[in-house]
Amino acid sequence: MKIRxxxxxxxxxxxxxxxxxxxxxxxxxxxxxxxxxxxxxDMNGGYLKDINEIIAEIDENQLLDGITLSGGEPMLQIEPLIEICKAVKYRGLNIVIYSGFMFEQIIKDSRMKSLLEVCDMLIDGKFEQDKKSLSLLYRGSTNQRLINIQKSLKYEKVIEYETNEYNEIII
Known part of the structure; x- marks a missing residue:
């Protein structure tokens, strides 16, 4: 299977x-x-790559803590990303996903939710230039949230990660 x-x-x-x-x-x-x-x-830009090549590259780097799905918009290529995520989970790595869609939108769409279900952290929301901040952990604008996906799905409400004074995630 290929991914763009x-x-x-x-x-x-x-x-x-x-x-x-x-x-x-x-x-x-x-x-x-x-x-x-x-x-x-551009939906037709970029290049195609076989997901097995991506998984092999992940396997080659023994220092990885996890993978991140960014973009573009990952929710537009659900099937190949689910296959990559399943392989990554099997290897014990964590998965972060960025999406311009809000958590509340994603869980209403069964296809998008299926990708979310195999990930650990969601940074949701569109980048908003007027809310841009360089001091945010993993985010570009203050409207974006660091969401604990598995807890949010379990409790059926958004549960955000908190950060400490050193801008580190509190687990």
Whole structure:
């Protein structure tokens, strides 16, 4: 199975906790002004890559704490990402997903929810340039939330991660 990508970072330290393999999907309808990856918006841009190659690259990096799904909009390529996430979970890694959709929107769509169910942390909401802040952990604007997906699904309400004075997640 192939996935359309904007790019990959094999050693990110800014896209979630620890050392991460970040998958930047290609294609986004949100087109947020000030987007960090505006060239990822074109649905036909980027390049195709087999998901087995991605999984093999993840296996090669024994220092990874997890993977991050970013974009573009990951919710536009659900099937290949679910397969990657299942393989990553089997390997004991955690999964962060960024989405311009809100948690409340995602759980109303069974396909999008199925991707969310195999992930651990959601950074939700569109980037809003007037709310931009460089001091936020893993986020670009203050409207975006760090959501504990599994707890939120269990309790059927949004449960956000808290951060301490050092801008670290409190587990």
């Amino acid at each position: 990508l904007f790019g990959i970072a094999n050693d990110s330290i800014v896209d979630g906790p620890g050392l991460r393999y970040t998958i930047f999907t290609q294609g986004c309808y949100h087109k947020c002004p000030g987007c960090h990856n505006p060239k990822s918006h």
